[in-house]
Amino acid sequence: MQTLPVFLDVKGKPCLLVGDGELALRKRRLLDKAGAVVVAVSENFTEENLSGVVLVVAASHDNALNQRVSIAAKSLNIPVNVVDQPDLCTFIFPSIVERGAITVAVSSGGAVPVLTRLLRARIETLLPVSLGDFAQRVSIFRKQVSSRLPDMTQRLRFWDQLLQRQLIGADGDLQAPVDERAFEQQL
Numbered sequence: 796m797q798t799l800p801v802f803l804d805v806k807g808k809p810c811l812l813v814g815d816g817e818l819a820l821r822k823r824r825l826l827d828k829a830g831a832v833v834v835a836v837s838e839n840f841t842e843e844n845l846s847g848v849v850l851v852v853a854a855s856h857d858n859a860l861n862q863r864v865s866i867a868a869k870s871l872n873i874p875v876n877v878v879d880q881p882d883l884c885t886f887i888f889p890s891i892v893e894r895g896a897i898t899v900a901v902s903s904g905g906a907v908p909v910l911t912r913l914l915r916a917r918i919e920t921l922l923p924v925s926l927g928d929f930a931q932r933v934s935i936f937r938k939q940v941s942s943r944l945p946d947m948t949q950r951l952r953f954w955d956q957l958l959q960r961q962l963i964g965a966d967g968d969l970q971a972p973v974d975e976r977a978f979e980q981q982l
Contacts, residue, residue: 797904798887803850803874806830811848813840813864814855818878822852825888842867851875853883881905890915895927896934933958 810831812823815838826833836844840860845851851873853864858880865883868875877883881904889900890911899918901911944950 797906798902800889800900800902802898802900803886805850808832808849809834809847810850810852811836811844813844813851813853813860814838814857814878816854816856818856819852819854822854822876822878822888825891826852840864845871845873848873853877892918892922893927894922894924894930896930897922897926 805826806829808831810826810833812819812826812833812835815835819835823833823835831850834844834848838855838857838860840863845867851864851868853861853875854877855861855864861877861880862883865875865877865880869885874886875884876886876888881887884905887902887905889902890908892899892901892915899922901914901918903911940950940953944953
């Protein structure tokens with residue numbers, strides 16, 4: 796593994812986006828979707844722009860500017876991504892499949908982005924659109940299960956058995972209502 800896969804909480808936190816155009820717009824959409832407070836600077840970047848930010852994305856067509864942003868962010872230990880220049884990054888954006896609360900990310904560490912895009916497309920065909928709704932309905936029972944099964948091993952076994960039955964029993968149709976009686980019977 797070349798990089799550590801993590802999901803970073805940027806909701807309500809300032810993230811610097813340097814650049815404009817289509818590259819910057821695509822990254823802005825991701826940051827907005829994650830709830831970040833996007834601080835956008837087109838080409839007039841200064842190190843003062845890094846004050847208080849938790850993450851930096853350089854998406855400029857100016858390679859010298861991207862390099863300057865990368866060096867400055869790294870010197871302050873702020874995670875930085877420079878679009879299409881993995882050697883200037885401390886993190887990369889994976890290919891993402893999103894189904895509500897379920898997010899699947901695929902990465903090649905920046906080595907083969909076309910392959911990760913194709914893998915993402917394949918995963919999208921395997922995961923039903925209704926998976927997010929299914930996960931939301933199941934999550935309602937999480938506190939109830941935790942209070943009744945305080946032992947972590949028991950909880951894991953419970954969820955594993957129940958969800959496998961729900962997924963397999965529904966024959967891939969995750970639109971079907973979650974069987975609340977199944978939860979009660981297993982508890």
